[in-house]
Each structure stands twice: as structure tokens, then as C-alpha cells.
Amino acid sequence: MNHDTIIAGPTALQADGLACVVCGADYLRVRVPHLPVGRSVTGSQVFACVGCCPDDARRVSGGVLR
Numbered sequence: 001m002n003h004d005t006i007i008a009g010p011t012a013l014q015a016d017g018l019a020c021v022v023c024g025a026d027y028l029r030v031r032v033p034h035l036p037v038g039r040s041v042t043g044s045q046v047f048a049c050v051g052c053c054p055d056d057a058r059r060v061s062g063g064v065l066r
């Protein structure tokens with residue numbers, strides 16, 4: 001259930017999980033910790049930097065208890 005969120009309207013890179021869906025950081029060029037935050041409309045897993053949305057990232061990774 002954690003990774004079933006559909007992220008609408010990502011760029012090609014974001015849809016492929018190669019860029020942050022929040023800030024658009026290119027993970028092929030920028031080495032930043034990132035976590036899966038959902039899936040694109042194509043079903044690919046998409047990611048966001050840990051620093052972009054720490055609360056959401058922690059929740060989807062199962063680290064938040066409330």
C-alpha cells in the first residue's frame with residue numbers, strides 16, 4: 001500500500017524514477033538520498049529527495065508511527 005500513490009504529470013525522467021518529483025533533481029547527475037514516494041501513471045516507481053519532503057518520505061518508507 002505504501003507505493004501505490006499515483007503521481008500525476010511527472011516529466012519523463014521523473015516518471016522513470018530518475019528525477020525528484022518535487023524539485024526535479026536529476027539523480028543521474030545529482031547524488032542525493034531519495035526515497036520512493038509513489039508510482040507514475042505508467043506504473044514506474046517515482047522518487048523524491050529525502051530533503052524535499054522528509055515527512056512524506058518517512059511515511060512512505062514506513063518510518064513514521066503516527
Ligand SMILES: [Zn+2]
Nearest residue numbers: 020023049052
Ligand atoms: Zn528533490
